[in-house]
Amino acid sequence: MEGFEVTHRDDSGIAVLQLKGFLDAHTAPTLESALQNCIDEQKFKIIVNFEDLTYISSAGLGVFMGFIEEVREKSGDIKLSNMSAKIFRVFDLLGFPALYDILDKEEEAKSSFNKQ
Amino acid sequence: MQKNWKKILLSTPILLYLGLLCVDAIFYFIGIMPELIRIGREVLLVALLLLFIPYRQYLPVLRVKQVIPTLRRLFIIAIAIAIFFQVTSSALSESLYAGAEKYKIAIFLKSFILSAFSSLILVLLFLVAFGIISNLLFYKSKKTTQRNFRLLGIALLCAIAAAIWGGPDNFRETNFFANNFFGITSGILVLIMVMNAFRLTWIDFLSRKEKWSVFLLSPVVAVIGLVVYTQTPLSYLTSYSVAWAAFISLTALFISIYAIVCTVLLLLRLPTAAVFDERVRAIKSMQKLSQLISHYMPEHKLINLITEMTTQFTGSDYAWLELQTSDQKFVVRAAKNVSESEIVDSISGGESELRNWILHNKQSVLINDAMEDTRTAGLEACKKKICSLLAVPLLSKEKVLGILYAARKEINSYNEFDQDILESFAAKAAISFENSHLLKSSLEKERLEQELQIAHEAQLKLLPKQMPTIEGLDVSGVSVAAREVGGDFYGVYKKEESLRVVIGDVSGKGTAAAFYMAELKGVVEALGSIYSSPRDILIKTNSLLCESLEKNLFVTLQIANFDMQNRQLVLSRAGHNPIIWLPKAGNPKLLKPSGIGIGLDNGAIFDAMLEELKISFSPGDYFIFYTDGVIEARDARDEEFEEAKLLDILQKDKFSDAKSLKNHILDNLRQHIKGTAVHDDYTLVVVGIQNSQYSIKVGEQEIAQKPELVG
Numbered sequence: 072m073e074g075f076e077v078t079h080r081d082d083s084g085i086a087v088l089q090l091k092g093f094l095d096a097h098t099a100p101t102l103e104s105a106l107q108n109c110i111d112e113q114k115f116k117i118i119v120n121f122e123d124l125t126y127i128s129s130a131g132l133g134v135f136m137g138f139i140e141e142v143r144e145k146s147g148d149i150k151l152s153n154m155s156a157k158i159f160r161v162f163d164l165l166g167f168p169a170l171y172d173i174l175d176k177e178e179e180a181k182s183s184f185n186k187q
Numbered sequence: 188m189q190k191n192w193k194k195i196l197l198s199t200p201i202l203l204y205l206g207l208l209c210v211d212a213i214f215y216f217i218g219i220m221p222e223l224i225r226i227g228r229e230v231l232l233v234a235l236l237l238l239f240i241p242y243r244q245y246l247p248v249l250r251v252k253q254v255i256p257t258l259r260r261l262f263i264i265a266i267a268i269a270i271f272f273q274v275t276s277s278a279l280s281e282s283l284y285a286g287a288e289k290y291k292i293a294i295f296l297k298s299f300i301l302s303a304f305s306s307l308i309l310v311l312l313f314l315v316a317f318g319i320i321s322n323l324l325f326y327k328s329k330k331t332t333q334r335n336f337r338l339l340g341i342a343l344l345c346a347i348a349a350a351i352w353g354g355p356d357n358f359r360e361t362n363f364f365a366n367n368f369f370g371i372t373s374g375i376l377v378l379i380m381v382m383n384a385f386r387l388t389w390i391d392f393l394s395r396k397e398k399w400s401v402f403l404l405s406p407v408v409a410v411i412g413l414v415v416y417t418q419t420p421l422s423y424l425t426s427y428s429v430a431w432a433a434f435i436s437l438t439a440l441f442i443s444i445y446a447i448v449c450t451v452l453l454l455l456r457l458p459t460a461a462v463f464d465e466r467v468r469a470i471k472s473m474q475k476l477s478q479l480i481s482h483y484m485p486e487h488k489l490i491n492l493i494t495e496m497t498t499q500f501t502g503s504d505y506a507w508l509e510l511q512t513s514d515q516k517f518v519v520r521a522a523k524n525v526s527e528s529e530i531v532d533s534i535s536g537g538e539s540e541l542r543n544w545i546l547h548n549k550q551s552v553l554i555n556d557a558m559e560d561t562r563t564a565g566l567e568a569c570k571k572k573i574c575s576l577l578a579v580p581l582l583s584k585e586k587v588l589g590i591l592y593a594a595r596k597e598i599n600s601y602n603e604f605d606q607d608i609l610e611s612f613a614a615k616a617a618i619s620f621e622n623s624h625l626l627k628s629s630l631e632k633e634r635l636e637q638e639l640q641i642a643h644e645a646q647l648k649l650l651p652k653q654m655p656t657i658e659g660l661d662v663s664g665v666s667v668a669a670r671e672v673g674g675d676f677y678g679v680y681k682k683e684e685s686l687r688v689v690i691g692d693v694s695g696k697g698t699a700a701a702f703y704m705a706e707l708k709g710v711v712e713a714l715g716s717i718y719s720s721p722r723d724i725l726i727k728t729n730s731l732l733c734e735s736l737e738k739n740l741f742v743t744l745q746i747a748n749f750d751m752q753n754r755q756l757v758l759s760r761a762g763h764n765p766i767i768w769l770p771k772a773g774n775p776k777l778l779k780p781s782g783i784g785i786g787l788d789n790g791a792i793f794d795a796m797l798e799e800l801k802i803s804f805s806p807g808d809y810f811i812f813y814t815d816g817v818i819e820a821r822d823a824r825d826e827e828f829e830e831a832k833l834l835d836i837l838q839k840d841k842f843s844d845a846k847s848l849k850n851h852i853l854d855n856l857r858q859h860i861k862g863t864a865v866h867d868d869y870t871l872v873v874v875g876i877q878n879s880q881y882s883i884k885v886g887e888q889e890i891a892q893k894p895e896l897v898g
Contacts (some may be wrong), residue, residue: 096695101833128867129694129741129815136787137739165743165762166783 077105085184086114087177093125102131106138106149115147118180119121122153127161132140135171148172150180200238205284207231208303215299223889229351229430233344236434239314245859249318254326254389255397259317262404265442268312269411272418275305279423302423309424310431313438320445326389335830339383339722342376343437349373350433358429359420373437379440384448394467395460402453407447412443423640465502469608472500476615486623487520493591493616494521496823500612501605503593505573509542510581510589517542517590525572525594541578546587551579551613553606556601574598579609581617590619590834638805639671639698646672655681659751659806662686664872667816673868674700675814676707684751687715688872690763691744692814696868698741706735707742721746722761725782729761745812749804749874756802756810761785761793764815764830767837769848771807775837777830778802806878808846811837816869817852820860828859845875 075098078089086109087098095103119135121127135149142149154162161171170183174180207228214220220228239670243249248260279302324336349368350358361367364374393401412770419425419436456463460883476496484492490508497506507522507530517539519527521723541562554560554576573594581588591613646668654662666675674693689711691698714724724746724758732742745763749756758766762784765777780798785795804810813833820828836855849871856869 128819129692130739133694133741135741136741140738164764165741166787166796167779169783169792170787 075101077101079105079108079110081114082118082181084114085116085118086112087118087120089120093126094124094134095126095128096130099130099134102134103137106134110138110141110145114137115142115145116184117142117147117149118148118177118184119151120153120177121151121155121158124155124158127158132161132165132167135167139171148184150174150183152177152180196368197241199268200235203231203235203238204307207235208300211299211303214271225354226351227438229428232428233430233434236431238308239311241789243314243318246315246318248315249322252322253394255322257319257322258404258788259399261323264312264316264319265408265411268309268316268439271305271309271312272422275309276418276422279305298645302427306424306427306431307384309435312566316442317438320442323389323445324383324386326386328386335379335383335386339376339379339441341891342379342482342558343434344374344892346376347430347433347438350429354428355425355429358425358433363642363673369433371484377444377706378402378435378776380444381448384441384445387449390449390452390456391463394798395449395457398453398457398460402450402457405450409443409446409450412439412441412446415439416443425432435779458567463645465500466604466608469500469612473608473612473615476612476619477778484619486620486625486627488522489619489623490823493619494523497591497593497609497612498523501577501593501601501609501853502595503577504596505592505594507592508589509592511587520589529572529590542590545578545580545590547632548580549580549585549587551577551606551610553577553601555601557594557598572596575600576710577601577606577609579606581612581613581620583617583621588620591616610663611736614726642701643668643671644699646704649705650677651679652687654679655686657681657684657686657749657751660686660749661845661875661877662688662872663849664812664870665849666868666870667865668696668868669816669865670697672698672701674704675816675868675870676704677812677872678708678711680712680717680864682719682748686749686751687721688747688749688810688812688874689715689744690812690814690870690872691742692763692868692870694743700868703732703736703740703742707732707744711744711746719748720799721748721757722797725759725761725785726794729785730789732785741784743814747810747812747874754803754805756800756804758800759797760800761797762787764818767811767813769811769837770804771805777834777835806876808875808876809837809842809845809853811848812870812872812874814868814870815872816857816867818864819867820856820869821863821866822859823862828856842875845873848875849873 075092075094076090078091080087080089088109089100090102092098106117109115110126135151139149150154151162151167153176154173159173162168162171167173172180172183174183201754210228214224251257251260279298305481321336325332339374344368349372353361353367355368356378357367357369361370361373363377364370390398390401411417416436416439419432419439422432423431424435476493490510494506494508495897497503497508504518505523505525507519507525507527509517509519512518519530522530539550544562552562554562557574557576573596575595575598577593579591581591591609593601593605593609650666654664662679664677664679666673666677668675673696676689676691676693678689680689681687691704691711693703693707707728709726711724712729714727718724718727728744736742742764743763744761745759745766747756747758747766758780760766760780762782762783765779767775768778769775778800780800782795782797785793811833818828818830822828830856833852837848840851842851852871852873
């Protein structure tokens, strides 16, 4: 089984989490703690870049649901970007696009944050 | 045959003895015995002596192997010899061959026969004594033991031969190393005796008490040996037979030497006997603990046992054991001869300096004056009672499981040996704790497995046991959990002229998912009896489940009504994998009305997104419901089964009924995941439309009803 990695970047006040590998029930806690760190640091504008993610399971999807409410209450958001077609299909099937900003490119996510 | 030989061999000594007695009688009455006959008679007596040796195996006294009973028997025989020797010597003091001629027969009967019998008894007693000593010599014998003992036997025979050669007078007057055969041979024999006498291995295995009693009794044996040795040459024995007298006196000498060496060695060992005992006790405690380790023992019993044994084998006044709890704190779990509060107040309190030292250094501590040592500065309450202290960590892979303490009232009362022995005891104790934990957790595991098995069976009951039959429809379904229990769910319900198929998947797997699955079933079935529209049921289900679902969990659910009256499928989908519609003619299609998963949104968005789709079906059509476990099933190379492959299978083959179609998919799926574990729960339900009285009306139009916003 492949591993999973989260790289944290800070781009002018926006936290960017770059995901890599295999996101399932076993690796979800890594992403959870990365998101929790952002919140602890009072960073509520979060972009999650899916470019290098190869797989996501339902437990992986659940991670975003666990945080979105709190982030939005603090007038922030979690935006998702750079999904492969396969990953997007998983999000789409579940109806995520109705609830989350899912963008093609990280830049678009940034500019949509900046517009607000 | 062999038995007969044995009988003959064993009866020979008796016959020989009686024969010799007759010869003696003849020569007694003749009055003179030629030198050659005398030597011949003595040689035969020696042979008689040797012939008695095989009897040893019939004597229980010689079969005792334990040291103390052996010594006790030797002592009793020595006393018996002493009494018998004194009594017979004083009774038969007159010379045998010098009697008044006229009373010859009377004297023969009184003296000669009596001395012959007494000699025999005494020789037999000495043979037994010699046998017992040889047993002691061979206790934990080495290679040289056998050799030295043989040497002793040969030297003894040589000395007896020399005594026979020299005759009675020579025997009576000769000292060691005197200038004749007997003097020289007996001198050499004494040296060999001394060499053998140092085989006293058994001394070390005596307890202190036993050492004392042996020390007090062995001089008695030594004195008896010496008396017999010095008096034999002058007694009736020499008159009867020089060979036997030599055997008796030399054996008595050997017994005496052995007893003297034994006394001296014991004298040297008595001062250390107490320490030796203590060490033996410590080793025995260790053995006992090792034995106990091999049995399962509940932790609280083990704790008490360890503390109890610590006081015993270290001879300590107090002992106690503190163990680390799951939150890294140390708690006194057992205390012997000291109250828990007393120790907590002092040594084993919350922040103990002594404990911190042990945790840091992972070494044991020996404190011989608790008042002086800075690490026991907090020793207020115990000041008067605890003066010496040993504290040893229970280590397991560099982790301190706990600390074992032993204490005494006197200062300077422990030494490095005590520390060493307590350390090894603690090492064993640590292992037994580990074992106890392992066993406990494996028992716990077994119990959990049983419970999961029960849960598994309970969950199976939540799935349809039998498919409802409805004219014109053919249904087949299967659900497989990755673990004992899972989050997949399906249900097939008959409602008048329609059939409702529900399929759902709780995110995640295992026990948590299984609980929500059970809840989901209850909710869907309850709502299904009230509402008939799949969309209505889903909306109500979402609003009910959103309350109880955890934030990061969601449920995908799909409900389809097969309306046989209107030959129409009414379908609504909450984030679930789309149904595959396999028309009789044409390619498979994915039916994917819009809709988001349950638990993602608790109201407006969910309702707004949820569509209801209506499809007209015809005989020969199949509808395939499945969960993500089917298309995401991974093979050994982590490749997924994939939707495209599923569609491909369906397109290529023709099927006779729902069951064969389901089995066909399952066969392909199993082929795909062959050799790997099932990663996720998977569920598959196939509904086939059969030929019936309903007229065939091909309807491919899809009517998507845009939902109204609720609320």
